[in-house]
Amino acid sequence: MSEQPVIEMRGIEKAFGRKPVLQGLDLSVPAGQTFAFLGRNGAGKTTTIRMLLGLLKPDAGHVRVLGLDPSMDPLAIRRRVGYVAEDQTMFGWMRMGQLLSFVAPFYPTWDVAWAKQLSDRFELPLKTRVKHLSKGQGVRVALLLALAHRPKLVIFDDPTLGLDPIMRKEFLRELVTHLQGEHVSVFFSSHLLYEIEPVADSVVILDHGRVLRQAATEDLRAQVKRLVAPADAQEILRGLPGILDMSISGRQATVVVEDIIAARAAMAAAGVTAQEIDLNLDEIFEAYVIGRRKEGKDVEPHLERVA
Template sequence: MSEHVIEVSNLSRHFGKKQALSDVSLSVPEGCVFGLVGENGAGKTTLLKHVLGFLKPQQGSVRVFGLDPVADPPGVLGRIGHLSENRDLPAWMTVRELIEFTRAFYPKWDPVYAEELRMMFELSLNQKVPTLSRGQLARAGLLVALAHRPPLLVLDEPSSGLDPVVRKDILDAIIRTVVDEGRTVLFSSHLLDEVQRVSDRIAILDQGKLLLTSPLDEVLVSHYQLTIRFLEPQPYFPQLTGALMWSGSGREWKIVCNGQKQELETELEQLEAEILDQTAPTLEEIFVARMKSAQRALEKD
């Protein structure tokens, strides 16, 4: 089997006239936390549904554990723990019944671990699923996703709509799972600070297109934020090598850049501009800069 748990190659998908995914290729290595980020409608959930075998590729291929998830659902889904954004758990069950029901599908279910998770998540066995809060639903869904100790977790917006305390519980459980047991996690999220906290690798999707996929450390190191001052006020920001996003007016501007720093410094010198400060942008700032750069490119086309 490949060292990559998930391999997506040239995946495209249309829903009517809307292109949900366009020639997406990415790989998820074994034992890593892979964060999939993008705005609503970017294609994150559609990509996850292909990984789970819920959708068949119209173009390209998807392999999970070296298998086609559409052609071999038992070989793939039995090794995946899945938490959907909708938290669609059976509404007629209690937490106890949910645990017992799910346990029947997984020979490797660990009842001791399940109880440990239940206690950690403060879930009552007798509480009925319809009465659970959004945070409790997320915890219950994560419990049944984790308790059979799957080698791969696929989580769609696991922290969506949750308060900070519950989000921390969810993330702590994910981190513990990976650190202690070496599992692989693929998750989508719009909360960039959390993605930055837990991810080893990330991919950014925009309108179905992959803007980048890379180890998180490389993404953070390759981008930088400068505060610059021109000798004379500028009516608009000049085109500079590597500049993705800018804000300011007059003489002083702040820019987020990607690589090519030597070329940029040469251009600034020619424009009689000085660098006042350099800082490391957050993943959220990099994401916004990439999105604005992609939007400008689209408008030019």
């Protein structure tokens, strides 16, 4: 029997005043996975995360986190979830040791030995005041606080923002790999796609409060491709199913399709051959978010940027 999803959101609507932020959001995160939650600034990522923690209530729809409703049991969820916020600010006057002593009583499952192990591993000086820590150390403090109670689910809201590239790599490769080894589910919101790509099992692309695509990372890479064909085949390319983006540059027409199998069949039927190019997550995201936004469903070709 398959495990219950750790996060389930159905038909979520949320508006701040007249501005809609989430519009019918559907999301399902399987247990034990590292789930990349991708979107541009303002797409609705932080609002979604605040809803998962019970810090915001949806206007419509239902949310389940670890089988619980955040509107009804926000404290039970927060006790079982680790959360690292974007640009998290701690209590600057506290010393590291004081901060741990302050936070620990709120979590019944707080593991003192594990907290000590993490603080050693992250090289955090227990006697230093939080305000005197560097940016990188600040992120590591937030991580320590999110992990020391051995959560079942960890939610990261752009946690590597402000870290140097080496630390970001260390964070993703070591920490996320460690969490995956412990079968902890990771919900990772980010817009640094090239970094999250190696560790993400599944991806959801969010734009303007709607999910554009949710898929396993491998499936997404296998299905979303760029096709390059001579410019005189542009009419046929425009008629392919699931076009995300299209451009014409000189004698070449380029399209990004979200289902290469259907596109291959359509091209074979029309007698057109095209070169298939693999895309990384960054390019896939761009095709979904920018490509669709430009033209809507009926994608019109545009002049490609000159490199």
